[in-house]
Amino acid sequence: MTATLRRPQSEQPVKPTLIDGDIHTTFASEKELLKYLPKAWHRHHEMLGRWSFTGTNYPKESPNAARVDSWPPGGGSPGSSLPFLREQLLDEWGIDIAVNNPLFHSAVQRHPGYTAALARAINEWQIGEWTDPEPRVRASICVPQEEGDLAAAEIDRLGEDPNYVQVLLVIRGSEPLGRRRYWPIYEAAVRHNLPVSIHFGGQGGNPLTGTGWPSYYIEDHTGMAQSFQSQLTSLVFEGVFERFPTLRMCLIEGGFGWLPSLLWRMDAAYKRLHEEVPHLKRLPSQYVRDQVWLTTQPMEEPAKPEQFGQLLRHGNLADRLIFATDYPHWDFDAPGQALPKTRLPDGFEESLFYQNALDLYGPRLLPVKKV
Amino acid sequence: MTATLRRPQSEQPVKPTLIDGDIHTTFASEKELLKYLPKAWHRHHEMLGRWSFTGTNYPKESPNAARVDSWPPGGGSPGSSLPFLREQLLDEWGIDIAVNNPLFHSAVQRHPGYTAALARAINEWQIGEWTDPEPRVRASICVPQEEGDLAAAEIDRLGEDPNYVQVLLVIRGSEPLGRRRYWPIYEAAVRHNLPVSIHFGGQGGNPLTGTGWPSYYIEDHTGMAQSFQSQLTSLVFEGVFERFPTLRMCLIEGGFGWLPSLLWRMDAAYKRLHEEVPHLKRLPSQYVRDQVWLTTQPMEEPAKPEQFGQLLRHGNLADRLIFATDYPHWDFDAPGQALPKTRLPDGFEESLFYQNALDLYGPRLLPVKKV
Numbered sequence: 001m002t003a004t005l006r007r008p009q010s011e012q013p014v015k016p017t018l019i020d021g022d023i024h025t026t027f028a029s030e031k032e033l034l035k036y037l038p039k040a041w042h043r044h045h046e047m048l049g050r051w052s053f054t055g056t057n058y059p060k061e062s063p064n065a066a067r068v069d070s071w072p073p074g075g076g077s078p079g080s081s082l083p084f085l086r087e088q089l090l091d092e093w094g095i096d097i098a099v100n101n102p103l104f105h106s107a108v109q110r111h112p113g114y115t116a117a118l119a120r121a122i123n124e125w126q127i128g129e130w131t132d133p134e135p136r137v138r139a140s141i142c143v144p145q146e147e148g149d150l151a152a153a154e155i156d157r158l159g160e161d162p163n164y165v166q167v168l169l170v171i172r173g174s175e176p177l178g179r180r181r182y183w184p185i186y187e188a189a190v191r192h193n194l195p196v197s198i199h200f201g202g203q204g205g206n207p208l209t210g211t212g213w214p215s216y217y218i219e220d221h222t223g224m225a226q227s228f229q230s231q232l233t234s235l236v237f238e239g240v241f242e243r244f245p246t247l248r249m250c251l252i253e254g255g256f257g258w259l260p261s262l263l264w265r266m267d268a269a270y271k272r273l274h275e276e277v278p279h280l281k282r283l284p285s286q287y288v289r290d291q292v293w294l295t296t297q298p299m300e301e302p303a304k305p306e307q308f309g310q311l312l313r314h315g316n317l318a319d320r321l322i323f324a325t326d327y328p329h330w331d332f333d334a335p336g337q338a339l340p341k342t343r344l345p346d347g348f349e350e351s352l353f354y355q356n357a358l359d360l361y362g363p364r365l366l367p368v369k370k371v
Numbered sequence: 372m373t374a375t376l377r378r379p380q381s382e383q384p385v386k387p388t389l390i391d392g393d394i395h396t397t398f399a400s401e402k403e404l405l406k407y408l409p410k411a412w413h414r415h416h417e418m419l420g421r422w423s424f425t426g427t428n429y430p431k432e433s434p435n436a437a438r439v440d441s442w443p444p445g446g447g448s449p450g451s452s453l454p455f456l457r458e459q460l461l462d463e464w465g466i467d468i469a470v471n472n473p474l475f476h477s478a479v480q481r482h483p484g485y486t487a488a489l490a491r492a493i494n495e496w497q498i499g500e501w502t503d504p505e506p507r508v509r510a511s512i513c514v515p516q517e518e519g520d521l522a523a524a525e526i527d528r529l530g531e532d533p534n535y536v537q538v539l540l541v542i543r544g545s546e547p548l549g550r551r552r553y554w555p556i557y558e559a560a561v562r563h564n565l566p567v568s569i570h571f572g573g574q575g576g577n578p579l580t581g582t583g584w585p586s587y588y589i590e591d592h593t594g595m596a597q598s599f600q601s602q603l604t605s606l607v608f609e610g611v612f613e614r615f616p617t618l619r620m621c622l623i624e625g626g627f628g629w630l631p632s633l634l635w636r637m638d639a640a641y642k643r644l645h646e647e648v649p650h651l652k653r654l655p656s657q658y659v660r661d662q663v664w665l666t667t668q669p670m671e672e673p674a675k676p677e678q679f680g681q682l683l684r685h686g687n688l689a690d691r692l693i694f695a696t697d698y699p700h701w702d703f704d705a706p707g708q709a710l711p712k713t714r715l716p717d718g719f720e721e722s723l724f725y726q727n728a729l730d731l732y733g734p735r736l737l738p739v740k741k742v
Contacts (some may be wrong), residue, residue, distance in 0.1 A: 222608075303639070314673065
């Protein structure tokens, strides 16, 4: 700590014989910065602002990527008020069960002890502030994703508590999720019959694309679907599904239109290159068919409505898609608006709005008694 | 240079008072190594072998990724003998025009002068050894891809020679291909009315996936389709197609089943985030529709044949797909076996086997007189 220092008063001007080669100034306020930034860039500055070679970001005008109407009237951030969530989501849309996916990027902190403590805090907080007072909200077990052993310990600690319905990972970590360092997570999830769900986002030190950093947020937003493809490829070919045949996984907020062609491509590659991966016993598409679910938000929007039904058949998706609103995020899908206006397979709405989720989560999703 | 040195003979054993902390030995031969490598890994060693955190590789047993029957009887590597190429490809399958894409990774060398010289050598060699003696073979302008100005100079040097039908890039470079450093390439191509084609492969220092290095070659082979998606996303959102409205591009050997859902996703993102990219004037899918072609090898193999026709409609692909054999590579598609056994759109075979290529390449593809 340094006290304020002042140069003694003097009549003589100081000659330039003392040079400080390093000082730092900063804008007094955002307003001062905007005074100097050309007006054409003000909107961009407000919407996205400074964003460098890191992981995922959200538009600045939507902290937590929130809908503009989702700020609780009593103050606090979107998604921070249970009464307002009841009013704006659960009651408004008649939602019986909502799976909570807290995204504090606890998964991708560098300090192993801190990230484990942060995950534990988030898990306790979910029960204390959300699931206990509102049984319609179910909790996810957040884990220190990059530390397989610490993650498994947290899953073992909470895995038999019926308030938690899944283990939560993020799609972008340090390495492909099929690699051995992550196997303790899957092993622990299977031990407690918990699905492992992987959500949009995260950061692990690598650029989003295999060819370097894109320039625009819209590329990041579009390109996240490629991370889902990479991760599913890794999980299949590393043999995670073969090794853990009772493991169920859900891919959240990554879209699903890319799934059919990825399955075709994996199957074709497997037919020619299976010698490299003798630990696989089935076609890649068969593992995915039996063990992978996906959420709808964002709902794919084919150019023509009738192509939606074809897409469902290409990916055998009708019994694997789970409806999601993504509340309170800015790209919220309302239940009434989510479906394309086209003829859908018989029973599809029932599957989408509850049966597929029950298949994935099992009895944990049914109303639970307070412990 | 050091002469051979020998320790003088002595009856006394040498005491361990001299320690060399760093010497190096190596296996005398592959055979010696195999003597010590468990038999279970011999096949892997022969097929793929050592492969670290670099770019794309090919199975070792297929140097140049070649078909086992493509080694010329007179010696040399697959694809190195014009008489054998005539016999095995052009005459065997009745191919009238074959576009040559030499893949020496000249695009991704680090030395700017060397990579420019290498590209120039490859370009001269194509004419001297292939296109001059065999007009059915057309040449590509290889360029030092990472150096926009040097690449443009090479395109300007050769762009009016009708033997060259396109500029050739690889899909994995140092940065997303929409970025400004690459614009001189597109500008030069447009100046000479040459399409820019981007081929599977390359390496730029980043792992293939946005989440790190995969373990298996089969992941690399499957995952390259994600690089094609990333690059098309970059080209669209950086405004390359808007800036160069007469630019035509072709994506070679990256598949095409991923295209429909990528277009749906880009259009949906653009509707919500267009403010960030005000340099775009049209929907992403409209640029792709007008300016992008794709080759068939590998032909997508939907689970059910009738899904192939649906896929064509989802991506408006019927007039954009160009047939390719990928000769002499191991995953060669023969013209007679390329198409799924299903009802195809009227005129599709004509489109696939020549009309779409003529649309992309223009009159350069028609028989040329010797200069």
